[in-house]
Amino acid sequence: MKELLKNLIRAKSTLDTGEIKCANVLADFFRSAGIKPNVEVWNKTRANITVRIKSTGKKPALLFVSHLDVVPAQQAGAFEPIERGGKIFGRGACDMKGGITSVAVAMAEILHSKVKLQGDVIFTATAGEETDSAGVKKFLKSQKTWPKFAGIIVPEPTNFDLVYAHRGLLWLQIITKGKSAHSSMPQLGINAIDSMKMFLNKLENFKIPGVNKLLGKASISVNKIIGGSAANIVPDLCSVQIDIRTIPGQKTSWIVGEINKILARLSKQNPRFQADLKVLRDSGSLQTDEKCEFVKRSKQILNKHLTAVPFTTDAPYLTVFKSPIVIFGPGKPQLCHKPGEYIDIKDLKKAVELYKKIILHFLG
Ligand SMILES: [Zn+2]
Known part of the structure; x- marks a missing residue:
């Protein structure tokens, strides 16, 4: 898990370098876990990666949407991860390569455990969330038909708050x-x-x-x-x-x-x-219906209150699916885009367990 995050941090993914290196790191991880990755590349350096765990298809699917790109860093060494005091430092550790790592590991562990899922899990990590949202737009066009989703989870850093609205x-x-x-x-x-x-x-x-x-x-x-x-x-x-x-x-x-x-x-x-x-x-802004089944059950299994955040995400693009959307992930939002960005290793582990819990609850 730690190695995956460190490799993702090393794979610089600012707007000028593009996301392709980072997409390939994730693709290697999924391949070795037995999950076939689909990397979509455009303009030579821009990239999305999407994977899907197939199921019996008896239940609606779950969709995880994250972003590969990070904001630029002024300080030297920001793309060389450092592990110290139970934390991993580096650009993107918190926003949001930590969340990506946790979902990817949760999916690999679920596949490895051989539980029969009743609904598919689709995970995508897209390009350009910090700049032009090019990746999420491509993702939406990448398939003609989509399964019905029970819910959509955006694993951005919320410090484990369950977020259902933003400006x-x-x-x-x-x-x-x-x-x-x-x-x-x-x-x-x-x-x-x-x-x-x-x-x-x-x-x-x-x-x-x-x-x-x-x-x-x-x-x-x-x-x-x-x-x-x-x-x-x-x-x-x-x-x-x-x-x-x-x-x-x-x-x-x-x-x-x-x-x-x-x-x-x-x-x-x-x-x-x-x-x-x-x-x-x-x-756009985001406001998911707090009374819908997905939000109510997520609240229960995670034992969290609902809250809102001041920052924006790619989530409003996903409203075309007409499925409930929540933002939920490891990492303190106040560390995003700042020098000294880090994530607690224990939070990564906790996130893996909670994502597994969500997947098994809705699809088990
Ligand atoms: Zn982010």
Whole structure:
């Protein structure tokens, strides 16, 4: 188990290197456990891996969906795993190569134990969850027909909390356009930063209606601004990037429409105002019905309360299956994307036992 995780950490899987090395490490592991892997490769370096344990097919299947990619690491040696004090350190140890390791080992142990499963287990580890969600989109198209799923488990780090809701995200870029001029005669130009100021003032009063009992309200945060080139030149371009986090029920098309209306009103009031809006990323929120059978039984067998998390996952893409989705896995979410990321070895072992328990409960 520890060796698998260490090999997965060594197989760097950031956006620039792609996920193929990491997919091959997992493929070798599954092959040696007697499970045939299916590795899908595109653009030479991007990859998904999917495996399936066949059953009698009498019960609906279970689906595990994880991601192979990790965020980049600045510090040297982040891709060389270190075992110390009962922990394994390295980029991706927590998010989410630890969860991948635990599910893979649980599946291998179940196959080895020779129990007759009554429903299939499908596991996939996909590309690009941190960036473009390319992998999960390919996964959804990888088969014409799918079995019915009793439930879907995303083994992201939740520190063993049973998560059934999270916010969605909408990243927007707004660019205001002006006209350069020497700033001793600013009246000859159009100042793109002044235009941006007008827009940001209006954005401050823009509220997205709705409250969720677990997730609160939507948030809007302006996180990047670029504009101008020198102290004595009227800037002709200014751009901002805005991160909007939505709650279940809010439509991103409505939000984009409202912000476009703000831009349209500004250019109507001021003919010198010119701006463009671009959607950089649009990923949905998640809210699984807490009263459904799968969630109720998962709560019982894991002995957990339901909770929500502020971060997003690929889970909303999986709602096309119309099956209940929960996020549940080893590792502390606050360690994700940070230097010194680690996972406790005892948590890996505990996760293996709990995933086996879920599989045997629903499919045994
Ligand atoms: Zn993750």
